[in-house]
Amino acid sequence: MVSTGRSPWARGRILASLAVLTAALLAFHSAVPNTVGRFGSLLETFLPWLGLAVPLLLALALLRRSAIALVALLLPAAVWGSLFGGRVVAGDHGAHDVMAVQHNVSDVNADPSGTARALIGSGPDLIALEELTPSALPVYERELAPEYPHRAVRGTVGLWSKYPLTDVRAVDIRPEGVGHDWNRGVRASARTPWGDIAVYVAHLPSVRVRWNGFSSGRRDESAGLLGAALAAEKLDRVILLGDLNSTVDDRGLAPVTTRLDSTGRNSAFSWPAAFPVSRIDHIMTRAATVTHVRTLPATGSDHLPVAAGITLDP
Structure with a gap:
């Protein structure tokens, strides 16, 4: 020119x-x-x-x-x-009360045992997994049980905890027209030294980029149902761990992001694992603060695990 x-x-x-x-x-x-x-x-x-x-x-x-x-x-x-x-500035990896890890382990993960050991190695108190399959679930249970004796699994999502879990129940986030065998939400109360915390694990429907636009209707409907469940939660302290299939900037997640704190100074792009371009795996809180977010090394999944330190508000 x-x-x-x-x-x-x-x-x-x-x-x-x-x-x-x-x-x-x-x-x-x-x-x-x-x-x-x-x-x-x-x-x-x-x-x-x-x-x-x-x-x-x-x-x-x-x-x-x-x-x-x-x-x-x-x-x-x-x-x-x-x-x-x-x-783009690395967050503070210092003091925290609870460490949590969120990971979509992929339903075609060829090494669930290695994936479980990698997550244990990061030393979290809570581990949330999505895309659990009937064949892989016993492997995760066997590997995680010694360090995380408390678990809550519903459908294809699960929570493993060092803290006792009570009041475990499924969270219905099924979009209209989806069968009853589609279970992607679970909620449990974690009995921690700081009191009970409601912990949610959720996997919202996938989205697609098509010639005529962005196919996110079911994801948005599911986010609305999750947001309603969070609004009805009676415990003050809440931790949400999940693959929400979008970023916190997407208005489709507003029913969730307007009710929880999604701060985290690091972008921590988690998907796709080979060349991450966005963080669709999230750790959010209420009456608590996410002090830092980071990704962990790749496993056999197409997502990277995401870890976060959390401090609990007085």
Whole structure:
């Protein structure tokens, strides 16, 4: 691209407009409609990656020698930094009351025994697993039982705990039209030294990117049912561990994210394991604080395990 003799302030107006558009999408993503193709949710699922437009536009602005584009790029850079800058800084791995691990172990995991041992090695107090299969479940039970004698399993999700578990029950998060054999939610009370904590494990339906948009209707319906269960929870302290099949920026998870604290200074992208681009595996709390979030080394799953330190509010 060869520059003309025009002033640097006259060149690159299209690039400057694209920079302003990028800033607007970052800052006002909730204004993107979700009525057709759920494009708002699709944008929010990968929202941090919109920041890649900044170095691309920067290179084009330098090549074009456009002063107006360079100045305009300060806007999306500032907005991205405000939204996501804190997530790229490693969190504090210091004091915590409870350590929890969340992992979608994959229903085609060829090494459930090795996966269980890897999770034990990280030293958590609570371990939540999804995509448990009838053949793999006995393996996880055998490997985890010595360190985690208390368990709550319903359908394809389970919780293993160092603390005694009481009031164990399934959480019905089935979207309309899904059979009764679809069980992806469980709740238990963990009796800890700080008092009882309601611990939920959930696996929301998968989403798909199709030619006509983002297929997330069932996921959103399931999130609404989970949110209602959390709202009805009588215990003050709550920990949610689960594969929610989207990021905390996605409005489809609002029934859950508006009721729980999902902070965590590290992005901790968990999926896909080979080249993680988003964190769809979450550890959230109520009347407690997630002090740090990190991923653990890959197992035989297409997800990375996610670990979090949690401090309990007085």
